[in-house]
Amino acid sequence: MTAAPGRRSSTFTRLLRHGFTDASAAERLLDSVELAPLRDDPVLLEALGATADPDLALLGLVRLLEAQPHNGARRELLDTLIAAKPLRDRLLGVLGASTALADHLTRHPDDWQALVTYESRDLHPGVEEFEAGLAEATDPVSLRVAYRRCLLSIAARDVCGTTGVAESAAELADLATATLRAALALAEDAAPGDAALCRLAVIAMGKCGGRELNYVSDVDVIFVGEAVEGADETKAIRAATRLASHMMRICSETTVEGSIWPVDANLRPEGRNGPLVRTLSSHLAYYQRWAKTWEFQALLKARPVAGDLDLGEEYVAAVQPLVWKAAERENFVPDVQKMRRRVVENIPAAEVDRQLKLGPGGLRDVEFAVQLLQLVHGRADTSLRSGTTLDALKALAAGGYVGRADAAQLDEAYRFLRSMEHRIQLFRLRRTHLVPEDEAELRRIGRSLGLRTDPVADLHREWRRHATVVRRLHEKLFYRPLLDAVAQLATGEARLSAEAARERLVALGYDDPASALRHLEALASGVTRKAAIQRTLLPVMLGWFADSADPDAGLLNFRKVSDALGKTPWYLRLLRDEGAAAQNLARVLSAGRLAPDLLMRAPEAVALLGDGDGGGLEPRSRAHLEQEILAAVNRADGAAQAVTAARGVRRRELFRTAAADIVGSYGTEEQPAEADQGALVDRVGGAVSDLTAATLAGTLRAVVRDGWGDELPTRFAIIGMGRFGGHELGYGSDADVLFVHEPRDGVDEREASQAANKVVSEMRRLLQIPSADPPLLIDADLRPEGKSGPLVRTLKSYEAYYRRWSLTWESHALLRAEPVAGDEDLGRRFIELIDPLRHPADGLGEEAVREIRRLKARMESERLPRGADPKLHAKLGPGGLSDVEWTVQLLQLRHGAEEPGLRTTRTREALAAARAAGLITDEDAAILDEAWVLATRVRNAVMLVRGRAGDTFPTDSRELAAVGRYLGYGPGHAGDMLDGYRRTARRARAVVEELFYGVAER
Structure with a gap:
């Protein structure tokens, strides 16, 4: 007796x-x-x-041992448990996972032998x-x-890991198939x-049809x-x-042995309101005339x-062609998306966070x-037509329709969620998709999935x-913009066959369909994954x-871009998966010369067109x-290399800006x-x-570092003027x-001036080194005394010059002065100097x-190109940029x-302020604003289309049409x-x- 407590304590x-x-x-129990x-x-x-x-x-x-009919049967079970590890693992595995199957074994104590x-x-x-078995x-x-x-x-193989979740689901579907056959035979x-009068076919739908059934689920049939x-x-x-009704009752009704599962025929035409059984011709007539999108799904x-x-x-065989044409129905993709949203919206609020399904x-x-x-x-791709989710996902990944990494993550997640669902249902063999809240049940589920540390x-x-x-990934794939566009293509176009492509190219307005076909063949031919993704992209992009x-x-x-980036793994994946990247790229590549030229010099900038970490198309701040x-x-070796690096950033950001504009x-x-x-x-x-x-x-930093190290002997600032100071620069x-500079303490003024002049000279030289990038020309002609004055x-x-010699035109020009680089304090003091x-x-x-008016008239007469139509000159023509800007600036000089x-350098802000102050009517302000915006957009459009700056509309018909497309x-x-x-x-x-x-009447 004294040993018992010790033994029990050890046990x-x-x-x-x-x-x-x-x-x-x-x-x-062990005793x-x-x-x-x-x-x-x-x-x-251990078991x-x-x-x-x-x-x-x-x-x-x-309980199972107690249920054995006699000692001999109990002895047989015990001996087999001791001798046969497979039986021990299977039997105990089932008993530890399912009270419902434990109850079955108690009622039928011989069934352990299965x-x-x-x-x-x-x-x-x-x-x-x-x-x-049935x-x-x-x-x-x-x-x-x-x-x-x-x-x-099935459960024994499942809980012991002999079969995976997909194999278990397939076995459950096969058992359902055998059960339907047995039930129909009984009927x-x-x-x-009745059997002699008719032919009756049972069509499995849903998870049974896809061979991915749950332990407890309605078995959908037609x-x-x-x-x-x-x-x-x-x-x-x-x-x-x-016969069909009797078969359904055999499976669905509850007896002393419980029920098997409900047989649900509500997926039939007209649902529960339609006849339970139809002829094949009746089915086809319904699907051809009345079926909704979800029925084809x-x-x-x-x-x-x-x-x-x-x-x-x-x-x-008869309905499959209808299924694979369903995507061509009007609003097919939005209808499917809407249906999914409706399902989520109808989940009771208390269950949303527990719903596995x-x-x-x-x-x-x-x-x-x-x-x-x-x-x-x-x-177009018959390899995708599996009714089994995981098999279809694998085929989608193999065909390039889903990224491999995305498919692998979805596969893993789906298997885990289905395993959870199986374990939850197996416990009591009840149809549920809710994760339980009871901690003991959660512990059992976690342990059954191999989570043993803290289940x-x-x-x-x-x-x-x-x-x-x-x-x-659902949001990424299910709401992928490309899907709706692909769905709207005819099947032949989706296949991108040569004949269909040629006809489509001609219909879409391609001038050289032969060359276009060669491009298509180069991009989409072959059996590579790259070609497969291109075959998905190209039919849609042709339309864009x-x-x-x-x-x-x-x-x-x-x-050209695809050739440059074709071996880069993220490129085609970006176009396929990331928001509107493909359509953005199509717009950018066909809108003119500037953006494509920028992109060809830095193809990796394609990433900016997506929704990822590249920052998208939102402009970056000046500080950034x-x-x-x-x-x-600072990383570059020498000023020339430094400016090349700065140009690389400028190239990319110009592309970002141009792409966003387009x-x-x-x-x-x-x-x-x-x-x-x-x-815009x-x-x-x-x-x-x-x-x-x-x-x-x-550039300033590079020049100073190369010539003087950390610090220039004079403070130095760059003041933006004109459109630069007004934050209104165009692409060209x-x-x-x-x-402006100011000698540092103890520095001789001559030395300071020499340093400042050398900085300016070197900056201009470096920025004028020939490059394929759009030029960045520094123009200092608005300085005192113009071209004849010191740089x-x-x-x-x-201060001395402006106090003694300043002319009206210089006060006018200074309206748009704003510090843009260099010593901030010096720039601020320069602005304080010129504000009066x-x-x-x-x-x-x-x-x-009167002087300002004369200056404007002279400028227009001298600078308007010979032979140009003044009425279509966006800068100097009547109602163009010059007209609006000089009008606004006159108001600023008079009333600032x-x-x-x-007191702003920006034209539109000043115009709005003049309107708010009552210096111009709302109507006149709106007219001037509209004209200024339109003229600016014309200049931007010309640069985007032609790749070089211009103030007039192009004469080439295709370029003119491209400007028109940009303008709407x-x-x-x-x-x-x-x-x-x-x-x-x-x-x-x-x-x-x-x-x-000052003309009084219009």
Whole structure:
């Protein structure tokens, strides 16, 4: 007696170590008479500890031993448990995972012997093996018993890891198939007269059709009936309906042995309101005329499983062509997406976070994404037509429709979520997709999935990790913009056959279809993954190229970029997966010369067109740009290399700005063309001006570092003037600047001046080194005394000059002065110096006003190109940039002292301030603003289209059409564009005549 506590204490500790949670109860069970032969067997504890729930497994084993009809049967079970490890693992594994199967074994204590055999046929049974296991069933009750016996074997292989989740799901579907056949045979035996009248085919749908069934699930079916030869069709369909109904009852009804599973025929035409059985012709008539999108999606998994299999194959063969044309239906992709959203919206709020199947990041997210991709791409690629989710996902990855990494993550997540679902359902064999809240149940599920350290916490972590992956990839794949475009293509176009491609090219307006076909063949021929992805992209991109003035150039440019980046793994993946990247690229490559030329020199900038870490198309701040350029300069060896590095950043950022401008002007299916043209102009002007300032700052740093090390002997600042100072630079604008310096303490002024002049000279030289990039020209002609004056002055020299010699035109020019680079304090003091000149306290006298008017007239007469149509000159023509800017600047000079809002370097801001101050009417301000924005956009468009700056509309018809497309005019409307420009400019000129020239009436 004294040894017992010690023995029990030792056993108690061992039980806890093996995963028991109620060690006291387990000790009592181990001391029971039934387990006496195994009480001291260490193998038993190890086997119990390996189960999902050792307490449950031990209790189930005791119940099973108690249920044995006599001592001999109990002895046989015990001996087999001791001798046969496979049986021990299988039996205890099931008992530790499922109370429902433990109950079955208690009711049918001989059924444990179904787990004894361990042959290859037993490891991977199919429909025939399951039919053999159900063969002795003569009524619904015995069918249920035989079904559970077969289910016992599937569960044993599953929980022991002999089969994976996909294989278990396939076995469950095969068992369902055998059960449907057995149930139909029972129904036919009960009504042989009905069976003689008709042919009845049972078509599995959903998870059963896809051979990926759950432990407990509705088995979705459709019934097809035909009359046997010589029979009346109406009577035959009635007979088939009775047989189908009886078969459904056999499977669905509850008996003393419980039920098998509900048979659900609601996926049939018209759902529960439609006839249970239809003829094949009736099915086809419905699908051709009335079927909704979701019904074709459901038919993707249709598979004949029972009854007349020949008739079933006829049915599947007849509906398959309809399934693979469904994607061509109007709004197909949006309809499927809407259906998925509706499913999520209908989940009760209390269940959303526990839903494994329907919730965000659940199984349905994977299934819907895969099915949508199958239906869109499977029209042309028959390898995608599997009804099994994981097989289809594998085929989508092999074909390049889904990235390999994405497919691998989805596969892993789907297997994990399905395993969770299986373990949850297996416990009580109840149909549920909710993760339980009870900690003991969560512990059992976690342990069953191999999570043994902290099963509950680890289960939650893994579940959320996989759900997050699923949700992210579902959003990426299911809502991929390219899908809808591909879905709208005809099947021949989706295949991109030579004949279909040639016809499509001609119809889309390609001038040289022969050359275009050669590009297509070079891009899409072959069996490589790259070619497969191109075959998906190209039919859609051809249409996007055609929405430009030069589709041929767009396709040619696309080939060049693809040739340059074809071996880069992220390139085609970006176009396939990342938002509107493919459409953005098509727009950019076919909109003119500037953006493609920039891209060809830095093809990796394609990444900017996506939604990833490249920053997208949003312009970067001046501080960010300056930081990057200065870092590149500091890494470079010598000033020349430093400026080359700065030019590389400038090239990329010019491409970003141009691409954003083009996309904003053209629009995409995701984002229509930007309505606020002024915002587009401001974005371009600000981005190019900030980039120019950052480039000058980098060049200045490079020159100073090369010539003087860390510090120049004089403080040095660059002042932006004109459009540069106004944040209104265009793609081809020069950088108007002033240079100012101030000797440091103790430095001789001559030495300081020599250093400052050398800086300016070296900056200009470095920036003028020939390059394929758009030039960055420094123009200092707005300095005191113009071209005849010194390039750089001290702050005191500027002060002396402006105090004694300043002319009206210089005050005018200084309106747009703003520090852009160099010593910030010096730049600030320069602005303090010039503020009284550009915002004179007494306003502007009449003589000064007349002088400004004379200057403007002389400038226009001298600078307007010979032979140019003044009415179409965006800068110097009537109603052009010069008219609007000089009018606004005159208001600034006259009223800037008393109206703070006018003290800005930006034209549109000053115009808005003048309107707010009542200096100009709302209508006149709107007219001038519209004209200025339009003229600026014309200049930007010319640079984008031709690759070189210009102030007038191109004369080449294709270039003119491209400018029109940028400005929102479709093909054939170049004349409307020119008329619209003249009309806008004419209205602006009338306002200018009154406000600038003082003409009282318009």
